[in-house]
Amino acid sequence: MSTDAVPSTAVVSHDPRTGEPRAEIAVEAGPAEVDRAVRAAAATLDALADRTRRAALLRAAADRLEAAAEEVVATADAETALGPVRLRGELARTTYQLREFAAVVEHGAFLDLALDRADPALGRPDLRRMKLPLGVVAVFSASNFPLAFSVPGGDTASALAAGCPVVVKGHPDHPATGELCARLLREAAERVGLPADVVALVHGLDAGVELVRHPLTAAVGFTGSVRGGRALADVAAARPRPVPFHGELGSLNPVVVTERAAATRAEEIGAGLAGSFTLGTGQFCVKPGLVLVPAADSGPVEKAVVAAAAQAAPGPLLDPRMRRAFLDGVRQRADLPGVEELLAADAEPVDGAPLAVRAGVLAVGAAQLAEELLEECFGPVTVLVRYRTAEELETVLGRLTGNLTATVQLAADEDGPEAAALLRRLEPLAGRLVVNAWPTGVAVAPAMHHGGPYPATTSTSTSVGATAIERWLRPITYQNAPQALLPEELRDGNPLGLPRREN
Amino acid sequence: MSTDAVPSTAVVSHDPRTGEPRAEIAVEAGPAEVDRAVRAAAATLDALADRTRRAALLRAAADRLEAAAEEVVATADAETALGPVRLRGELARTTYQLREFAAVVEHGAFLDLALDRADPALGRPDLRRMKLPLGVVAVFSASNFPLAFSVPGGDTASALAAGCPVVVKGHPDHPATGELCARLLREAAERVGLPADVVALVHGLDAGVELVRHPLTAAVGFTGSVRGGRALADVAAARPRPVPFHGELGSLNPVVVTERAAATRAEEIGAGLAGSFTLGTGQFCVKPGLVLVPAADSGPVEKAVVAAAAQAAPGPLLDPRMRRAFLDGVRQRADLPGVEELLAADAEPVDGAPLAVRAGVLAVGAAQLAEELLEECFGPVTVLVRYRTAEELETVLGRLTGNLTATVQLAADEDGPEAAALLRRLEPLAGRLVVNAWPTGVAVAPAMHHGGPYPATTSTSTSVGATAIERWLRPITYQNAPQALLPEELRDGNPLGLPRREN
Known part of the structure; x- marks a missing residue:
């Protein structure tokens, strides 16, 4: 692949209060850049397998965002006009989500560990099931939540919690905020000894389509319009290997x-x-x-x-x-x-x-x-x-x-x-x-469900709350595996002290 | 819709040992018949909401199949040549699955009940989540398991357990077995006071496509070839309202x-x-x-x-x-x-x-x-x-x-x-x-996973074991609902004694 023939397009931050351009932030990614980002992300899968480090990453990301709160809020306000009060609240929600997912990772219920001991009388072998990360997750940022549903938002947090590296397609309405948050997340990764490439950011409509098409992309999280979301869902479904597309599209409420x-x-x-x-x-x-x-x-x-x-x-x-x-x-x-x-x-x-x-x-x-x-x-x-x-x-x-x-x-x-x-x-x-209440204000809570029948969402899952992690996992069962070859999570005596169902 | 212009095609049972026709069993369903079957199934959703009755249905279905075991095995053997020993085993597996799902329905963990009490300090409202059935499920029978992955098989059992009516697209290799089992399941429904239309059977390739396209079809379960499965998955994804397609396609193992x-x-x-x-x-x-x-x-x-x-x-x-x-x-x-x-x-x-x-x-x-x-x-x-x-x-x-x-x-x-x-x-x-064992023989057990990366399956779910029920459900959260308006499952004091997470 080569981008020689593709002219690079500047990604410009605008002031929505006036419509005036503020600054050139980046250039749109061509196919080669998208390929590089996805491959670099995929190469971090093994490093992300360490759950302790994943939890540390999520907390470090929250810490970094808080340490840079003034800059984050000012940058986001300058290009979204959502105002510092709302944006400070959104930042608090974002760091809360990151820390909640750190707790989810440590608690381990999401691994859905289940053990059936061998039962020779029933002819049943030893079976032990857990969940594994799917692979690289493509996340499409929403315009209206430059933090909580964008680069450091719930899709990214839940995917990282699941052990999936993330490549975000940034929203053109807040490229500076996206770049700033991506830098903070990448710094957080390095601080806890993980490769920075566990999170990457690319810009551009075509880059988004490339991202959904990339052979190493394993799942997609999307928040946006019915038209854009459906077009990308169709791309995901038409791949030689279709991948799950979790899109939140539109709702009349x-x-x-x-x-x-x-x-x-x-x-x-x-x-x-x-x-x-x-x-x-x-x-x-x-x-x-x-x-x-x-x-x-x-x-x-x-x-x-x-x-x-x-x-x-x-x-x-x-x-x-x-x-x-x-x-x-x-x-x-x-x-x-x-x-x-x-x-x-x-x-x-x-x-x-x-x-x-x-x-x-x-x-x-x-x-x-x-x-x-x-x-x-x-x-x-x-x-x-x-x-x-x-x-x-x-x-x-x-x-x-x-x-x-x-x-x-x-x-x-x-x-x-x-x-x-x-x-x-x-x-x-x-x-x-x-x-007798109003739908605005989506509490981040275990009993929350943020999703709904199509076109509200393209799948049956939620994009808010702890169960959002389920979107990025798949089960695997080990049959008759010797102790030394089993993942620690499934070994006799439960050495990691995780919640398990033993039948 | 009218089928006047469509000549009806006979569905014939054959003896695979000789290739000779055995008997005309049914006719292929036209668009009008498919529409009737799906609408009749959809009309039973409310009746199926009663979990006690659903469990009774699943047990009655197992009982009916056992009572008719000789006829079921002889019919299946005559048109599949799988032999009475294997088919008796498969029937036992099938009735075991049905009863296991009855236990799953009664236990209630699949409802994934979660409650967050209102917390005025956090500004958090009262939130209570449960899972609801998706609606009518289309099930495509496999050729190689005329019972366990066909009309009375795991997809049907798990869908009924979830509260979803089922319309099965029968496999042309065992139409007589399919019709017999459909009759037994429909009788079982009537015996427990449910409408017979909780399960219906249609025949024909075109009927299958119609079934996936039908506006009231809410999800699809499929077991078969990569080619046929992918074609139907593409139909499901291209609908105005796409629906989940859980297909088990092909595997080299x-x-x-x-x-x-x-x-x-x-x-x-x-x-x-x-x-x-x-x-x-x-x-x-x-x-x-x-x-x-x-x-x-x-x-x-x-x-x-x-x-x-x-x-x-x-x-x-x-x-x-x-x-x-x-x-x-x-x-x-x-x-x-x-x-x-x-x-x-x-x-x-x-x-x-x-x-x-x-x-x-x-x-x-x-x-x-x-x-x-x-x-x-x-x-x-x-x-x-x-x-x-x-x-x-x-x-x-x-x-x-x-x-x-x-x-x-x-x-x-x-x-x-x-x-x-x-x-x-x-x-x-x-x-x-x-x-150090062999993959044939898929134990029906809680820790089993029967599924795999594409093309083994088109989703991340299993078609064997208790968690197969998850395919047919979606979450819903009630916010601030008075006790009298909540489903009983979510009311204060846990009147139904179900497993719930209260935060």
Whole structure:
């Protein structure tokens, strides 16, 4: 392979508040660079087999990120405009995740150790199972979480925890943050005696496709759009040796407000909804984008959400292309038959951020709900759908595809059979059901599931929480192996003191 | 949809001993029949949500199969020629699997229940996770296990255990057995108060493709050839909503005989290998098809395997097409440069089985190993590859793709660093490593893994053992749900007494 014929393209960091370029950060990787990165990563597999060192790496990475917190937050803010408060919180979440996965590695339950002793009476041989890392994992960064779902994020942390080297395809909206974090992770590796190449970063759309195609790439983690994610999932599936593709693509995150809830909690629901859909300028994958409200009682809810959303501070989106897509997307939706623009989302330049926008609220009758309104519109807008009857509600639910979350807003004491039936109805539509709360804010916790039926995710796994490690492992069974040839994890007497099931 | 234009094609049971037709069993399903079967199956999802009843169904299915054992074995023998001894054993394995999954359903660990109580200090809401069935599972029967990997087999048992209705695409080599077993399973469902449609059977190649494409099909289990499996995997991946495809495709099951093993255990290794590759007339997915022997000491091993294999009784293959592919495949391989035919596999008619064949053994130097010899040849033949040096051994191993199993034959006391390095070298190549034993015979046990890197399987999961249930489930988290709206499994006080992790 040679890149001689491929002109190198500069990767430039931009200020999303103004759209102005900040600095050239790197060049896009050609096929030869991608090949080098993947091979170098693959060569670290043996070194990563040492679980103690893996745990140390994850902790050292958290330490390095914290030590460089000021620089990390400033760099990320300069190219994402997410603001230092949010970014400090995201950094804390990121280091928490890294340390949690260090604990996961040390605890060892993820190895899923199982032993069946030989049973000559049953003709059963000695069988001992554990899980092994798959190999090099390709991670695609998300635009909207420059830390927690990017270079040092959950996919990288869980893959390293599993023993898999990582090659990240950086997001063009925060190349400087990506490079900085990659450097910190590589330094962390060297500090604990591991090769720096356990993590590498490449830039460029074509480089991403090369990465998914590379023969030594063993699995892919992706967070991004339905269109981009599906295209890469198709590439992964079409390889001579297909590889698992764990993609988090898109989600409408429907909300159902019951009649009794609208009648008794309109103010609270409106304010909560406004807070949730405008949080982070509406740039969360779990933003509630479609809200079913009972037509007879929709007035107070609508009034409350509009009042609260109108108070939300205007802000810039992650990049000018997204801003354009947001403004155009809202405009097209507002122009559909039957749609009322309760609050106009629009450009609203503010001091220091000429590219800022303000939040919008649309409303439409369930009978007039056009297909376009069932597509995610990234940014601070939500669509209220007024349903007149249970049948209309069911018709809308029947048109939905998979989601990360679905939310129900009930009256305070509403927990009878109808409410239960509503929850059961939403189960097939989402990976997380939220009751009388809002889907934004994904707690990093063992019982969290961040994933959902397609297109929310392309697999049945989670990208948040300890079980995210399962995506990067495969089982292997040793039959009749002498003690000295078994991995220590599986030897008699459990010398490593790991959780094991012995049958 | 209408099948008016599609002429119905008869599904005929054949006697593989003679190639003669036995009886018309059914007709191939058109798109309308497939659609009806999938919709009827989907309509049983709610009924299957009752775990107690699911366990009862699995036990009733085992009971029905045992009650009809004579008819089942006779029917299967008439159209597979696998013989009553083997088929009685396979039936016992099948009923054991069904009962094991009943125990899995009752035990409840597969629900992976996890609870995080609300922690206002951390800003963490109440989170409770469990696993839900994916929906209708399409199961593709294997030719070589008319019971254990067919209609009442492991895929069906694990899917029903997960709460998923099943539509089986029957194998054309045993339609009568398939129909009989489907009837018994449907009767079992009715006996425990479940709809018969929790299991359905359809026939025909096109019906199989329709089944994978059907919008309500939520996952696929497949056992068969690389070619057929990959084609269906591609269909599953290309759907508007892609679905998980768990396919067990093909495997060479390499064996490495060390120099010291060849020098000290030649007789035992030769006899063991012959027993393993001729078992069931070589029609096992874990048949050892490629055996690396040290060139300097290959003579005694070769002599022993040929002597033992020559004694193996000739037998018919599962159908005349496979017999033709076997005979042609062996002939083509034997004619490759450098290949020696140590024992000629050939047609050898015997009483009552004019289509019987006898086992063959090929040998070739590692330096002359043609690509064709690295492709699975279904039937009683194995290829001995003579390696002269460690480099030659490594070169051959470097050319292998994924396998269900890899086996090492060591000397009695050979467990030093070289043997350990050999095992580590084989780990990336297989899902089960066998030491001084043979890969045929897949114990149904908790520590078993039956799967391996592509093309052995298309996913990282197993199709044998309790963890096979994981293929048909997805997680869901309930956030902040009142007690009355939670599934009982997740309520305070653990009213169902299930294994849960509370954090």
